[in-house]
Amino acid sequence: MSSISTGAPVQLPSKPRDTFKLVVTTAFVVLFGWSAISVDLKWSRLLDAPADMYRLFKAMYSDIPWEELDRLAGLMWDSIAMAWVGTIMAAIFAVPLSFLAAENLVGRPIAWVTRQVFNVLRAVPEVILALLFVPMFGLTPMAGVLAIAVGSIGSLGKLFYEIIENIDSGPIEATDAVGAGRLQRLRWGVIPQVAPELTSFLLYRFEINIRASSVLGIVGAGGIGGVLADTVRFKEYGVAGLALIVVIVGTIIVDTISGAIRRRIVAGRTIDIGEAQMYAVDTGGLS
Amino acid sequence: MSDSPLRLPPKPKPSPWTVGLSLGMVVFTVVCARTVGFSFSGLVEDLGRTNPVAQGLVDISWGEMFSERSRRAFLETLQMAVIGTTAGAVVSLPIALWSTEVGNPYLIPRVLLRSFNNVVRAIPDLLWAGLFVLGVGIGALPGVLALFFFSMAVIVKLTADTLDGIDMGPIEAAKASGASHTQMLRTAVVPQILPAYSSYVLYDFELNLRASAVLGLVGAGGIGQRIDFFRGRGDWSKLWGLVLMFFLVVVVVEWLSVKIRRRLV
Amino acid sequence: MIRFDKASVTYPGGVVAMKDLDLEIGDGEFVVIVGLSGAGKSTLIRAINGLVPLTSGGLDVNGHDVPNLSAKGRRQLRAEVGMIFQGFNLVDRTTVLNNVLMGRLPRVPLWRTLIGKYPDEDIQIAAKALDRVEILDRAYVRATNLSGGQRQRVGIARALAQEPKIVLADEPVASLDPPTSHVVMKYLQQISRDLGITTIVNLHFLDLATAYADRIIGLRNGELVFDGPGSEADEHTFRDIYGRSLTADDTMAKQAAL
Ligand SMILES: Nc1ncnc2c1ncn2[C@@H]1O[C@H](COP(=O)(O)OP(=O)(O)OP(=O)(O)O)[C@@H](O)[C@H]1O
Ligand SMILES: [Mg+2]
DSSP states (O other): OOOTTOSSOOOOOOOOOOHHHHHHHHHHHHHHHHHHHHSSOOHHHHHHHHHHHHHHHHHHHSSOOGGGHHHHHHHHHHHHHHHHHHHHHHHHHHHHHHHTTOTTTSOHHHHHHHHHHHHHHHHSOHHHHHHHHHHHHOSSHHHHHHHHHHHHHHHHHHHHHHHHHHHHHSSSOOOOOSTHHHHHHIIIIIHHHHHHHHHHHHHHHHHHHHHHHTTGGGGTSSSTHHHHHHHHHTTOHHHHHHHHHHHHHHHHHHHHHHHHHHHHHHTTOOOOOTTHHHHTOOOSSOO | OOOSOOOOOOOOOOOHHHHHHHHHHHHHHHHHHHHTTOOHHHHHHHHHSOOHHHHHHHTOOHHHHHOHHHHHHHHHHHHHHHHHHHHHHHHHHHHHHHTSTTTOOOHHHHHHHHHHHHHHHHSOHHHHHHHHHHHHOSSHHHHHHHHHHHHHHHHHHHHHHHHTTSOSHHHHHHHHTTOOHHHHIIIIIHHHHHHHHHHHHHHHHHHHHHHHTTGGGGTOSSHHHHHHHHHHHTOHHHHHHHHHHHHHHHHHHHHHHHHHHHHHO | OEEEEEEEEEOTTSOEEEEEEEEEEOTTOEEEEEOOTTSSHHHHHHHHTTSSOOSEEEEEETTEEGGGOOHHHHHHHHHHEEEEOTTOOOOTTSBHHHHHHGGGGGGSOHHHHHHTOOOHHHHHHHHHHHHHTTOGGGTTSBGGGSOHHHHHHHHHHHHHTTOOSEEEEESTTTTSOHHHHHHHHHHHHHHHHHHTOEEEEEOSOHHHHHHHOSEEEEEETTEEEEEEEGGGOOHHHHHHHHTSOOOGGGOHHHHHHO
16 A cells, blocks of 8 residues: 655645745844844843832832722713713714715815825824814813814714715615715715714724823823823822723723624624725724 | 505604614713813814914924934834834734634633733723833833733734634644644634734834824833923924924825735735 | 444434444445435544544544543544545635645644744655645645635645545535536545545535445434445435435436536
8 A cells, every 4th residue: 555655756836936025024124123223222121120010010009099089080081071072073073074085076186185184184193182282272171172083083084985985886876976966865875874884983983082082181181191190290109000990990891881882783784884894993992 | 446545654763772872872972071161162262362383383393303313213213113013913913812712712711811901902002101101210111011012902902803703614624634722723723814913913013103102201212202392392393393204204104004904915 | 444333422402413323434445425414424424533522332443442532642543534624624825735734733843833844754745645636736826716626626635645544525525516526536536546545425416426435324314224335326225315205406417407
């Protein structure tokens, strides 16, 4: 009886070169090597980091000032409210703007310009927006709300215009071509269909925004972030530790509720809203 | 034929769930708006006033965009993002595998790992940075550590979700050919998720680059430290210069990253 | 040699998929199992490499006492038994060669698997397996870019790369068109003859079964209802196995003609 391994050796075809992979890998190795070597960072300090963090942990949690809990919970609530109002405001602005970004409603140039506006708004972190807004609107939650709103217009607008553009290629019979006909179809034919996805995306964006709004206080824009900045300045580790717990618990509670509603809304639905769905991958509040 | 008028079937009523949710959202919005002291007229009024920030944008400092110090701060931001993303990506793959059913048959460790990741995910980047600044002092190190944890949260979550939907066929084949669990993961699972995972890593790099620009606000190195410096001095024209430069960097990196990601999937 | 000894399988939920089965399959035999959907064909095949555990009775496969194997023993058994699937079960995103190398895993150290550097001998064995099914030229193509028949040939090569003593095939041609099905069946038959590999195939179509089987085993409700040479099986036998007269659905030639 013979075996597969006996017999004359056979010749494999020559291995194809994957240039793309090679270039990307090399570029990455060079970039990483350069970063690791030239970064201004004493790597030996990394070894002390666990001990340092343990000391910090003890300082924060050896004596928790529970009497501060009410105040901190109130501030966390402020952060949540800021995130929600900001999200709603963003949606209100994003809807009209998204009409200007849909190539099938306006011409290509206008759509292009509007999309670039969306991209600009998406690129700037909320904290930067907030520190620019604080001198304009004062040390109030409104500065934070606006930072959140402006920061979210980009991603919501992108979602909306993709839905609008999908109307033409969508399942709806295209009878009339321009203007009012399209808008009406959008209102009566499309919006009701995609309303669940829109709501779901809004909630998802809200989860992301909570993460942003709980730190905006660091630049004075309201919410629980302010406490963290202050306690750090005055070395009140106990309060900082409790505030951290409040942030974590508050965020997880909102995530859980919002996530449950989202799942319930889109359960069993598979309406194609274009690339936006991919964009709406559940980063669990990180974008 | 009878003369009685034609009757349409009753119009379907929106479900109580839809009504409840819509009402709930309206009420929640009103309550939140009162909490934050929302005032439309106040907003318009504030916008109408001249303010130093808008003035700074008009007198934007082009020189600050390319000054030696900003350049070094930008490089540090980039380096922090590269190191933080890489370190986070390396630990994320095994953690993601161990936190899903295909990769880890034991329920309790799996649930613990998922809960741990939920906690990590609930802490925003800037808070991580603040914590590490308190613990190990200011500089690039707390920034890198913060980005490491932040990356872990993002990549593990996205990869674990992808793992939940993979094709089980190759796993069965690997088991049937006598592979060990780790071998099965390496040959039947990892190749399936590798393109998605790489794309998540790049996406995370974009996030980190954006995040690492603000870490400096709490003392964790990078361009944020310089932004904070100009903020403290009220030098808005220089600050705008930095923001513009930062924006250009982000746009270029994002453009590259999107190109690569397109080819990956 | 494979010997079932009063072997039974009852699934959680109470379905009895194998009932007191006594069966012996000698080395190098080419056996086709037929039966209605739900008769227990897959269960029988999967019991042999321990993918489905027996609930009672004994099963000996080449000296492995299957019901009482340790996790390690089970891996050793599976290393000797190749398996071919209806859905091919290939990793689409990787190359044909990598898929075939999966068959070498039990013989390759873990660290080599992890970095993806296989020893040359193992690569040579994989190449020979691919050569057997005449698809060596596609070694570096991604599995997604192959046709169904080619994919199943890769599936066969993966099983062959294990240097198996037994090959199990669970409806290997159910997702293929008739001409391709014949190609795949011919490869299986040829390999069994050339290399003396015991081959057990589940088939849906009776004409395919009689065309290729040395021995046909008929199952009905988890019980053995026919066991004889392929040449002895005729319409009457199948009527017994199926408990009804045959229809066009049961033969590939007739179905293809529809
Ligand atoms: N994992 C399982 N859990 C519970 N019952 C099962 C399981 N797998 C199979 N069964 C049941 O056991 C019986 C035999 O199944 P088996 O898959 O062996 O049949 P089969 O002959 O291969 O059928 P088919 O031609 O449909 O593949 C069926 O009634 C089936 O429903
Ligand atoms: Mg079956």
